Amino acid sequence: MVWRGRSRPFSISSAMTDLSFPDLPGGLPDKRQVAASFSRAAASYDSVAELQRDVGSQLMSRLPEDFVPGRWLDLGCGTGHFSRALNERFPAGHGVALDIAEGMLDHARPLGGATHFIAGDAERLPLQASTCDLIFSSLAVQWCADFASVLSEAHRVLKPGGIFAFASLCVGTLYELRDSWREVDGMVHVNRFREFGVYQQLCAGSGLTIATLQTRPHVLHYPDVRSLTHELKALGAHNLNPGRPGGLTGRARILGLIEAYEQFRQAEGLPATYQVVYAVLEKPV
Secondary structure (H helix, E strand, O other): OOEOOOOOOOEOOEEEOOOOOOOOOOOOOOOHHHHHHHHOOOHHHHHHHHHHHHHHHHHOEEEEEOOOOEEEEEEOOOOHHHHHHHHHHEEEEEEEEEEEOOOHHHHHHHHHOEEEEOOOOEEEOOOOOOOEEEEEEOOOOOHHHOHHHHEEEHHHHEEEEEEEEEEEEOOOOOOHHHHHHHOOOOOOOHHHHHHHHHHHHHOOOOOOOOEEEEEEEEEEEEEEEEHHHHHHHHHHHOOOOOOOOOOOOHHHHHHHOOOHHHOOOEEOOEEEEEEEEEEEEEEOO
């Protein structure tokens, strides 16, 4: 959505939010839209992926220090940043990098890190049972509508004693942007995510043992709204919800958004809060 004023074009891309307002239309994004959006963003993704790198590094630090997987899966590998990190940490292991977005795989494959790069769906993994010691997934499974199937597939593919470590997003993510848009027009401009309680419930019933499951806020700061929405678009994480508004956002609504968001301004800039879910689950021996 673009407003062309007297200065350079000002792009306001819809962004991410959550499921905390059930009265809003639509559900979780269609995975075909997710794949296409992230494929288009592959070339620009790494330049603006501060959040992804920080969260993935924190997730990796939660793995047991003495854990050495022989075969690992980077689920939702994106541009392969953590496939390469996993390869560095576990040089004797063999890695599989999987993503639903072909464009991401095309970007990741020449950079190496994994033994195999394959296109696939987290809800229907193209892997045989009991073949992985570790499934690592950082900021990917929030796009999966059927998270129970993701857990079921992880349980199937893991060897006994194997670990499923994931980081995801939950309700409260980008609440500043969500609330600002609601003041303007109350429409769906942002993506939605599950409540943390749903993660707790589904993980508890997955057949996997919960070693850790917690949520932590991660706050980034931006000089202005344009910088935030530009980054979300570069990440491919702008609005993918069904029921989202189409077409251009008018100048009055953009100015309303900017004014509404200013109420959140801090000394460091405009905050953008991500509610990150960290989990380490183990398959019983």
